[in-house]
Amino acid sequence: xxxxxxxxxxxxxxxxxxxxxxxxxxxxxxxxxxxxxxxxxxxxxxxxxxxxxxxxxxxxxxxxxxxxxxxxxxxxxxxxxxxxxxxxxxxxxxxxxxxxxxxxxxxxxxxxxxxxxxxxxxxxxxxxxxxx
Amino acid sequence: xxxxxxxxxxxxxxxxxxxxxxxxxxxxxxxxxxxxxxxxxxxxxxxxxxxxxxxxxxxxxxxxxxxxxxxxxxxxxxxxxxxxxxxxxxxxxxxxxxxxxxxxxxxxxxxxxxxxxxxxxxxxxxxxxxxx
Amino acid sequence: xxxxxxxxxxxxxxxxxxxxxxxxxxxxxxxxxxxxxxxxxxxxxxxxxxxxxxxxxxxxxxxxxxxxxxxxxxxxxxxxxxxxxxxxxxxxxxxxxxxxxxxxxxxxxxxxxxxxxxxxxxxxxxxxxxxx
Amino acid sequence: xxxxxxxxxxxxxxxxxxxxxxxxxxxxxxxxxxxxxxxxxxxxxxxxxxxxxxxxxxxxxxxxxxxxxxxxxxxxxxxxxxxxxxxxxxxxxxxxxxxxxxxxxxxxxxxxxxxxxxxxxxxxxxxxxxxx
DNA sequence: GTGGTCTAGACCACC
DNA sequence: GTGGTCTAGACCACG
Numbered sequence: 001x002x003x004x005x006x007x008x009x010x011x012x013x014x015x016x017x018x019x020x021x022x023x024x025x026x027x028x029x030x031x032x033x034x035x036x037x038x039x040x041x042x043x044x045x046x047x048x049x050x051x052x053x054x055x056x057x058x059x060x061x062x063x064x065x066x067x068x069x070x071x072x073x074x075x076x077x078x079x080x081x082x083x084x085x086x087x088x089x090x091x092x093x094x095x096x097x098x099x100x101x102x103x104x105x106x107x108x109x110x111x112x113x114x115x116x117x118x119x120x121x122x123x124x125x126x127x128x129x130x131x132x
Numbered sequence: 133x134x135x136x137x138x139x140x141x142x143x144x145x146x147x148x149x150x151x152x153x154x155x156x157x158x159x160x161x162x163x164x165x166x167x168x169x170x171x172x173x174x175x176x177x178x179x180x181x182x183x184x185x186x187x188x189x190x191x192x193x194x195x196x197x198x199x200x201x202x203x204x205x206x207x208x209x210x211x212x213x214x215x216x217x218x219x220x221x222x223x224x225x226x227x228x229x230x231x232x233x234x235x236x237x238x239x240x241x242x243x244x245x246x247x248x249x250x251x252x253x254x255x256x257x258x259x260x261x262x263x264x
Numbered sequence: 265x266x267x268x269x270x271x272x273x274x275x276x277x278x279x280x281x282x283x284x285x286x287x288x289x290x291x292x293x294x295x296x297x298x299x300x301x302x303x304x305x306x307x308x309x310x311x312x313x314x315x316x317x318x319x320x321x322x323x324x325x326x327x328x329x330x331x332x333x334x335x336x337x338x339x340x341x342x343x344x345x346x347x348x349x350x351x352x353x354x355x356x357x358x359x360x361x362x363x364x365x366x367x368x369x370x371x372x373x374x375x376x377x378x379x380x381x382x383x384x385x386x387x388x389x390x391x392x393x394x395x396x
Numbered sequence: 397x398x399x400x401x402x403x404x405x406x407x408x409x410x411x412x413x414x415x416x417x418x419x420x421x422x423x424x425x426x427x428x429x430x431x432x433x434x435x436x437x438x439x440x441x442x443x444x445x446x447x448x449x450x451x452x453x454x455x456x457x458x459x460x461x462x463x464x465x466x467x468x469x470x471x472x473x474x475x476x477x478x479x480x481x482x483x484x485x486x487x488x489x490x491x492x493x494x495x496x497x498x499x500x501x502x503x504x505x506x507x508x509x510x511x512x513x514x515x516x517x518x519x520x521x522x523x524x525x526x527x528x
Numbered sequence: 529g530t531g532g533t534c535t536a537g538a539c540c541a542c543c
Numbered sequence: 544g545t546g547g548t549c550t551a552g553a554c555c556a557c558g
């Protein structure tokens with residue numbers, strides 16, 4: 001799970017870690033009541049400074065998605081799934097929106113952008129070319 | 133021309149200046165052989181430190197889009213238009229690709245992402261609803 | 265290491281710093297994966313403004329010789345040694361070529377230039393006279 | 397004569413113009429008592445700002461190689477040939493010396509530099525490969 | 529007038 | 544601690 005942080009596109013590592021946790025909650029890979037992976041373990045797995053993971057967890061606590069359990073660790077909060085689902089959708093929406101805005105900002109004709117859009121969208125589609 | 137840098141989205145100013153120049157070259161607002169606006173003039177217009185503009189121009193020189201003419205200014209290089217055009221489409225392609233990757237990384241079902249994609253794409257389309 | 269920038273021959277400081285780093289990489293004084301000296305440290309050692317060192321490092325990044333590691337420093341890139349080696353010989357080749365062109369441009373007979381060439385080449389040769 | 401200034405290697409134009417004049421005097425293309433080309437004419441031929449040519453001529457006057465003749469122009473001074481000859485040799489010597497110093501400064505083994513040196517020297521030799 | 533170099537110092541995000 | 548961004552202002556060479 002969430003071993004990979006994707007490309008280092010300039011976004012802070014802690015933010016990407018937090019996002020991954022959110023998506024894992026939304027996808028019910030992590031369920032309410034379960035413990036999030038420990039800071040030490042996760043930092044080893046990601047080959048990242050423990051402080052960085054701690055920072056991600058701190059942010060998640062601030063958002064009410066993780067709750068500390070004394071002497072045990074951090075537990076996924078009860079209402080977390082729903083909140084993460086909408087976060088997830090809004091995340092996607094925001095990314096797409098700003099990508100489109102930037103693309104249009106170049107002055108390229110919309111048709112040309114749309115062509116690229118189709119190409120790139122298909123490119124990552126695992127079902128593409130399979131059949132039907 | 134190119135007076136506006138758009139929203140301060142966190143990207144560095146010098147990068148946005150460089151982009152504007154690129155798009156101006158690609159759109160033939162600035163043509164090869166012409167001089168780019170002087171550092172001092174542009175810095176006044178944008179209410180920005182001259183060093184910031186200079187940095188943008190330096191980067192553009194490194195990409196071979198501007199050429200210094202001693203004591204005169206910076207001239208748009210001869211092959212600049214073509215290079216800018218390709219830079220522009222690669223820029224768009226890259227943005228879309230990483231947006232899609234991030235969107236897929238959330239674990240949202242592809243169909244749902246596609247829905248959002250359509251919504252957001254139409255949202256910015258100035259011609260939308262015209263033909264209806 | 266690389267404490268000395270040599271004579272102030274009119275070339276910009278940042279360029280000489282960048283050259284030193286390149287030569288250090290080519291000579292494997294700095295190896296891929298290691299961190300380059302920090303901007304602040306090096307600027308102190310060279311009694312130079314940190315921005316000046318930063319500019320040198322920025323140029324080296326643009327050449328793909330250094331890679332940023334967030335919050336940690338700048339790391340010598342993996343392919344850097346080879347690239348530096350070729351940079352180094354191309355540097356030498358270019359200097360010699362333009363020196364020869366300029367020399368020929370004076371209209372001095374080639375034989376006379378060759379004489380001076382031999383004199384000057386021997387002049388700096390530490391082994392000269394040894395074998396005699 | 398001296399229509400070409402060679403590559404714009406970063407050296408100031410006025411300096412290169414002055415050099416060309418010196419070499420022309422040394423090679424007796426321009427002889428003492430003759431008039432140097434007028435500022436206007438030369439600036440047109442070189443496609444250069446007249447101020448730039450004027451600056452070169454000013455420097456040459458300061459060195460005593462050109463003398464103003466009232467209402468007529470600038471005349472090559474009487475002792476100019478000899479002085480230019482030695483200037484020419486020293487110019488070549490200086491260029492070669494600094495090129496060698498820089499080449500050695502890279503840390504490349506002397507043998508390797510010498511190889512490049514031979515290659516580059518032959519490269520510009522018009523007699524090379526002709527025969528004998 | 530032009531760009532280029534350099535200094536000094538502030539502020540930021542990240543690890 | 545690290546690098547990155549930006550400002551302010553001085554100084555230089557060139558045309």
